[in-house]
Amino acid sequence: MTYDPASANPLANNPLKTREDMSLALRDLFDPLLPYFSAGNARVRLDGAAAHFDRAAADLEGFARPLWGLAPLGAGGGDFKEWHRFAEGIANGTDPRHPEYWGTVNGRDQRMVELAALGFALALVPEKIWEPLGGRARDNVVAYLKHARQFDYADNNWKFFRIFVDIALDRVGANFDRSLTRQYLEELEGFYIGDGWYLDGNVRRIDHYIPFAMHFYGLIYSKLVDDDYAKRYRERALLFANDFKHWFGADGATIPFGRSLTYRFACAGFWSALAFADLEALPWGEIKSLCLQHLRWWKDKPMTNRDGILSIGFGYPNLLMSENYNSAGSPYWAFKAFLPLALAEDHPFWTAAETPPVETASVLPQRHPGMVLMRSDGDVVALSSGQENLQMRFGTEKYAKFAYSSRYGFSVESDERNFAGAAFDSALAFSDDGLHYRVRETNREAKLAGEVLYSKWSPFPDVDVETWLVPAAPWHVRVHRINTPRPLQTAEGGFAIARRDFELDMLAAEASSACAIGEADFSGILDIGSQATRVGLAQKAPPNTNMIVAKTLVPQLRGEIPVGQTILMTAVLAANDTTAVTGAWKNPPKAPDIGELEELVASQGVTVSAFKAPGQMP
Template sequence: MTYDPASANPLAGNPLQTRGDMQRALIDLFDPLLPHFSKGNARVRLDAAAAHFDRAAADLEGFARPLWGLAPFSAGGGHFAHWDRYAEGIANGTDPNHPEYWGAVNGRDQRMVELAALGFALALVPEKLWDPLTARARENLIAYLLHAREFDYADNNWKFFRVLVDVALDRLGVDYDRSLTEKYLTELEGFYIADGWYRDGNVRRIDHYIPFAMHFYGLIYSRLVEDDYAARYRERALAFAQDFRHWFAEDGATLAFGRSLTYRFACAGFWSALAFADLEALPWGEIKGFCLRHLRWWADKPIADRDGVLSIGYGYPNLLMSENYNSAGSPYWAFKAFLPLAAGQDHPFWTSSEMPPASSTETVALRHPGMVTMPCQGDVIALSSGQENRQMRFGSEKYAKFAYSTRYAFSVESDERAFGGGAFDSMLAFSDDGIHYRVREANEEACLAGNVLFSRWSPWPDVVVETWLLPSSPWHVRVHRVLTPRPLETAEGGFAIARRDFEADTLSAVPGTAYAIGAEDFSGICDLGSTVAREGLALKAPPNTNLIAAKTLVPQLRAAIPAGETILRCAVMAIRDASAVSGDWLRPPVAPSLDELRVLAEQGVTVSAMGAPGRIP
């Protein structure tokens, strides 16, 4: 037998249906870390890859992040056999004279991130982490926390990190400057938009950081503190749940969208935090279903190394898609999914029968993230107006594609000089030399008119593109109006689907259409009457570029366009049905006229993500 990477996944074989299953999953995920604890237990080093911060901070990350799950596990009565390691590690890590000292905190330091997990655990299970410490160790720990909170934290969800440390200081009876707490709580209010949606700072993006950071920390706060902020956080979570549920497919998968996806099942953190906060934003059976189905979706994915340590990546180990701030310990933010373990076995989250998501065939317009979600045979496709992230690697792929999917994850490009071989799934790429390329990075305008999305963007300062996206499940329609002073080459991609070995897939590419048929999936793109002729291409994309499938196929349309105005129209679909070539593929939708689309653009309301100033040069 050959090695099966999925078998190394600590979740493999776990039915993940009961509280006991979830408790077992947590311990099974944690145990592979034990050989990697340092002699003094203050650091956990998992491999030699680096993040932009120093090694001590990376080792602290590996040490601290499991606490997001271990603390609620113990608070709910679970037996964790290694609290002595954590108590010793805290004592040594905060001792400036110990060789495993974590290092002094400086402004906007990664240590600030990890101290939030420590603050949460100290607040929730002080008997495990505080009570065993000597008087000297307690002094060192408090000095370390007080020193860290003196610095300015990043102007985003990081502000919650100091708040969580302050909650711990309160519970431990430590005196500190509470005006700093109030200052950050007030500033966090500035990120709130409406209807339960936030921005993660003054940026043009609204992603999974809203549920697994802004709401996650707010709901923890609402459980540990009683004040007006706690009440607001609970009220906003009630509203947010009504929209966020549309980001999940029937099998538990969520939209692969945005940065930090190596945190994997942290994407269930919002549903988990509702259980922790005892907030029935949806019927408990639905909340339980969203949480546990998402965990189950990960159970058969090759997301761990041979020893069971979670890898950097999404559906498989993949450093290419990672962020500059991802160290080997980063994936353990996934432990945020285990907050329900703090709830006793008699809590309605556990006693309720798991319920499937409310079935719907309707498209749902989400103005704040600029999306229109579209159910498609149990999966979800989200058309996207496009958001902005020019500060991080592959920001265009993570935020500015035309569509994102729960089943067909996006791809990142592996070579900026390979226009001829780029995947460009759910993107329109331009090249003026046949080698380098440009895609959408940011919008000058983005609006929503009913279920139609409109955006205006410029791949170069002198080239303007107007894009309309229209749902027509299982299809969606794209129309682009391109104004360019010079000829350009173009490539537009459909969805990436898994590619098999031995050339077992069916590929078709003729003028105006292209499709690929895999083991279970069909993906196709067809021209709907562009003003230039486009050639079909069934591309075998570069390996390890897609987040879920290591090898993929992407149908494309390619054409050279002249100077002046060009109209590009196409219909795109991907479906979990290999026989679709003789069904839905034969019935493409019709694109509206340009005049009709212009009227819609004029009637649209601005997407909330555009409300921040952004960083367009």
């Protein structure tokens, strides 16, 4: 082979055990960008694909985002020979008379996002990118930052971006209106919901933006500023760490969930930020393990293009799953994972021996994101009550499936007119014409009762569905009560597993079950007592729909439900063990009593924080 996608990954041969390993990883990931710096070094353009914002802002994104890792490297005394590019680029990018000027901010603008990285770098390594500048260039930088900060930032984690600009302005001795800083700090307080958890704005969703944005920025702030807000950020991170550690499997994989997954190992950013902030929220050996093991998980993933440039995608290059705001430079938010490079070699993060977090119960309810986490054979499955994101591309798949797995990820669909061929992993789909389909997009209710999740939703305005999700590790059970005024076709999917070439996988489909056995994995779905007949199908899902692997198999149950009320009961199993077909698969859980589930929700059910109506959070 002339091209091996995995070996093109700059992390492929790095053990990622030590500070020097991490430094080398950062430089190896950054170096492929060098040929794409513009002549004046203010812009980095990686390909012709577009985001919703203008090209100059996309070029700024490619320039600025690596600073989340490079600034810590410089602060920690690491060797980096390209600082002159960033000093020159900042000078030219903020100069209205230069052809590489980044453009003027005239309202809510992507430039606001990228200036946070610039503000962070100015605060952390002014000797690299500020002190080399002449007087006029310095004036331009200050004027550019001050102009941008006068506009209103989005009502979410963006508010931290102006705060980081303000920290930089303070560090370089500029005069500015500090009351605006205080205003945003206070407004950010409105997103806190308790127990270490935030919402990212007035929205019905809690995803990786909580650790790699809200906590990440708060912890950096707590290191750079000493005030009451800094103390709150640290206290909240202590609480959050004990919940978030359960989102990671023993192999370092985290649960892919929500938007912006192209930021990849930014998912380790929370652990990196704890180290940067000198906050031992867990024993240092556990924090180090969570951070580095997650980086190691990416070593064999074909996540880059041939030249080593991080692609848009997750486990592999995939524009299909991207957001409208993803430009080619977007994935470099992944550099947030490199914050520990600011720490000296004798910091306990580096001197501690890695120790995997102690695993507690195999089933862990988390009210705020509306999840019940299950651990089994290294996989972490998050049963999900269902959140809401109707604005983003594939927001339904990213937030409203029944389950998300650290090993099997989830899939987005590629054709809304393909009911017969769609993946529908961890979803229940309805069709009234056999062509178009509807799945859960949002809920009217979402509750957690002990270890059981409950939701009420409507795929069509005249169809009501109630769903109970019950852990039965390594299985989970789904109970659906459907009321419809017309017959509907249904399709319900299990987990998607990797599909091999040459049709080497074993597929089985029967009257009430379906399963697939791949090279390393088993996936199955079983009807355990529905009021409608369903037939098994081992679906060969459309390519490039799954987050982690490009070709997948999804076992499904399909059938028609009549007018009136129908109850569907489903058991789902997936395992990194092909012998599960003669083991766990032969011992399915029993169908639960729906009356007992109703009583449990009525007596113990609490509304999931992520799904409280906007404006109802404290």
